[in-house]
Amino acid sequence: MQLALKNVTKTYPNGVKALDHIDLTIEPGMFGLLGPNGAGKSTLMRTIATLQKPDEGELHLGDINILKQKMELRKVLGYLPQQFGVYPKMSAEKLLHYFADLKGIGNKMEKKKIVDYALEVTNLTDVKDKHVAGYSGGMKQRFGIAQLLLNNPKLIIVDEPTAGLDPAERHRFLNVLREIGTNNIVILSTHIVDDVKELCNDMAILNGGKILSKMNPVNAVxxxxxxxxxxxxxxxxxxxxxxxxxxxxxxxxxxxxxxxxxxxxxxxxxxxxxxxxxxxxxxxxxxxxxxxxxxxxx
Structure with missing residues (x-):
């Protein structure tokens, strides 16, 4: 399965061309989308995630026509935006069970198994009984990954996930992404070059809404x-x-x-x-x- 974008364009009412004829193909694995603030990264991520429509272009994930089959895409999508949620005073475990209910996972044994897996992968098992509202920034980001893993997504999008994290939290978070990035398409959108260097075997540089280059990081260096x-x-x-x-x-x-x-x-x-x-x-x-x-x- 691959993600394919063709001629994706978006101009906002104020005249800003956020996406300028984007052509991009992304294979399974960790993919870095690198660009300065205001380059169009978040616009592109929201467009792929069906949260906004482009003015023109085509987007496909395997056989799914993203623009025409939004719900089919959302069934296999995990999305962690820059600002993720305001949390009620609930433990991580209870909140994940709640999210699993929302995602239609009704079987109790299946739900417990996938919640336990999500907590383990994100290294939150030891703090599963603590309120998420009291988590540190890095722990909240890892919880964000835990909730998107509940529906076993084939496409995972994380938008500026390490901005504001201290070095230790950033390291733990990147390790989580590395673990889940083997068999899925994981798009890491960031302006932090070191995040891409540590994780990604494919990348593109975006600026002014345009793809400047798509490359293998090692070969590019x-x-x-x-x-x-x-x-x-x-x-x-x-x-x-x-x-x-x-x-x-x-x-x-x-x-x-x-x-x-x-x-x-x-x-x-x-x-x-x-x-x-x-x-x-x-x-x-x-x-x-x-x-x-x-x-x-x-």
Whole structure:
């Protein structure tokens, strides 16, 4: 089963083109949708999840025509939006049983089995009797995954799931996604490059409602090796380098000097050293190439 999008377009009443002729095919496994805030990621996720209609285009999950068979899609969909729910004062176990009832799981033995499984996979068994309203942010996100697992979904969408989590909670949450991502299509929509680097074997970069590139993360990094260069300078030096070279990122050192990373086919000058490329470089190179000032004939 694969998810296939063809010419998916959405323009809001204020004239913003949130999705610009999206063509995308996603196979089973962990898929990273990477892009800055406002790139159109959430719009695309809501469209796939049948929460809004595109102006044009086609969406299919296997044999399901998503636009014409919304209920069929929802039966096999697990969706965790950026903001997930306000919780009543109920324990995680009782709340999952309630959600299972809503999803039509009436058999008591079957319901207990799938609730126990969801708690175990999300590492919440030890706190199943605690009120979800009192959970930490990371625990609530893991509970969000637990509830979407109740209907054994074939397509799972998680939208900016680690934003605001501390490092330990983020690590636990990513481990949960890694475990469930083997046999399902799991779309991880995020602006955090490290989330994609840790989890995904396929990805796309979205900006301005357009797919800039679809790639295997490892291959994309390998393609940049020998083309990323770094030097140390100050703020004025960085501004000058930005006028002369393709500066893709910079970061401060403890002494307030700047490490500047440049994309170039050749060594810019004797002050630069070649460095190992990483997925952040891939991301920034594609975003820079999408800027109008860097496009051909601009």
């Amino acid at each position: 390998e393609d940049l090796n020998g083309k990323i260069w770094t030097t140390v300078t100050n703020r004025e030096g960085e501004e000058q380098l930005s006028k002369e070279l393709n500066v893709i990122s910079s970061s401060f050192n403890q002494d307030n000097s700047l490490n500047v990373r440049v994309y170039s086919e050749e060594k810019p000058n004797q002050n630069f050293q070649s460095v190992q490329a990483d997925l952040n470089d891939v991301y920034f190179v594609h975003l820079k190439q999408d800027e109008p000032s860097l496009q051909p004939n601009s």
